[in-house]
Amino acid sequence: xxxxxxxxxxxxxxxxxxxxxxxxxxxxxxxxxxxxxxxxxxxxxxxxxxxxxxxxxxxxxxxxxxxxxxxxxxxxxxxxxxxxxxxxxxxxxxxxxxxxxxxxxxxxxxxxxxxxx
Amino acid sequence: xxxxxxxxxxxxxxxxxxxxxxxxxxxxxxxxxxxxxxxxxxxxxxxxxxxxxxxxxxxxxxxxxxxxxxxxxxxxxxxxxxxxxxxxxxxxxxxxxxxxxxxxxxxxxxx
Numbered sequence: 001x002x003x004x005x006x007x008x009x010x011x012x013x014x015x016x017x018x019x020x021x022x023x024x025x026x027x028x029x030x031x032x033x034x035x036x037x038x039x040x041x042x043x044x045x046x047x048x049x050x051x052x053x054x055x056x057x058x059x060x061x062x063x064x065x066x067x068x069x070x071x072x073x074x075x076x077x078x079x080x081x082x083x084x085x086x087x088x089x090x091x092x093x094x095x096x097x098x099x100x101x102x103x104x105x106x107x108x109x110x111x112x113x114x115x116x117x
Numbered sequence: 118x119x120x121x122x123x124x125x126x127x128x129x130x131x132x133x134x135x136x137x138x139x140x141x142x143x144x145x146x147x148x149x150x151x152x153x154x155x156x157x158x159x160x161x162x163x164x165x166x167x168x169x170x171x172x173x174x175x176x177x178x179x180x181x182x183x184x185x186x187x188x189x190x191x192x193x194x195x196x197x198x199x200x201x202x203x204x205x206x207x208x209x210x211x212x213x214x215x216x217x218x219x220x221x222x223x224x225x226x227x228x
Contacts, residue, residue, distance in 0.1 A: 004159075043160065043205065043218045056215050091159045104148060104209055106216065108159035 002026040004109035006092050012115045013082055021077045021112045023092030032075045033093040033106060034067065036060070043091070049075065050098060082116045089113050120144075121208055123219035131227050133195055138222045140206035141188040147209045149189045150216070151180055154203040196226045 005024045013019050025032050034046040048055040049067055066078045075094075079086055093106040124139045140149065148167045152160035164173050166182035166189060173180045177200075179192040193200055203223050207216040 042220050043207075045215045045218075048215065058215065089157075093159075105150065105162055105165050107162060108152075111157070111159045113157075 002028075004092055004094055004107055006090075006109035006112050008112060009110065010113045010115070012117065015084055015116055016081050019079050019082055019114065021079075021090050021092075021114070023075045023077070023109055024073050025075055025092065025094030026096075026107060027073070029094035029096050029107075031055075031095045031098050032067075032069070033095075034077045035091045035093065035108075036088040037091065037111075038088045046077070055098075079114075082114075084116050087114055087116045121206055121217050121219040123204075123206060123222050125222060126220065127223045127225075129225040129227065130196060132198055136193050136196055136224070138191045138193075138204055138224070139188065140190070140208075140219050142208065142217075143187065144208075144210075145186050146217075147186075149182055149186075149209070150207045151189070151191055152205040152207065154205060154221070156203075160205055193224075196224075198226045198228050200224060201226050 004026055007022045011019055032049045035043050036046055037043045045058050046061045047057040047067055064080045068076050089111040091111045092109040095106045097104050121140055121142050130136055148165055150165045151163045153163055154160045164175055164180045166173055166180055169184045169186045171182045177194045181190050189206060203221045205221045206219040209216060
């Protein structure tokens with residue numbers, strides 16, 4: 001069964017360093033998303049991406065964050081200068097259809113645990 | 118601000134018992150999704166409900182979408198230890214890609 005994959009599973013970085021989190025969405029999906037979940041807290045939406053551009057972003061997704069689809073399979077989240085409060089699980093998701101479709105279902109990857117020290 | 122409130126936040130019951138988890142909002146959603154999340158893993162989609170009053174069954178799990186599409190429930194019959202996990206609801210707003218998430222119900226089924 002197709003699934004979303006993410007690498008690495010765990011990333012430890014020092015404050016101020018740049019990190020790139022990688023995702024391979026399900027191959028026939030066209031809509032891609034990043035979420036984060038701070039330990040013990042709600043899942044929080046960061047950004048959605050379609051047709052090589054950002055469709056929607058939350059207030060968490062500030063200038064420190066960027067997303068890219070560098071090729072036909074990968075979808076990346078870059079954090080330019082990490083802060084302690086960026087420590088969280090980051091989940092990538094993809095969907096075949098966008099919002100408003102009768103079958104708007106998002107499938108999540110296993111996550112990358114980011115620890116900023 | 119559209120909020121999805123889940124209740125209870127935490128539930129611990131014996132194997133074999135029945136339970137219901139609720140997801141409520143004052144806002145209308147186009148659809149609502151239920152996920153289950155294991156510790157250290159991503160949410161796994163269980164079901165999507167779209168039509169007001171819709172009922173979907175997944176083995177011992179029954180999902181219902183309220184008539185007004187503002188609330189939903191998940192009922193588990195004869196709970197098993199394998200049902201243990203965090204159950205999340207997420208609602209779709211019209212014409213937006215962002216899902217609105219509930220805080221989750223942590224369910225523990227004791228043997």
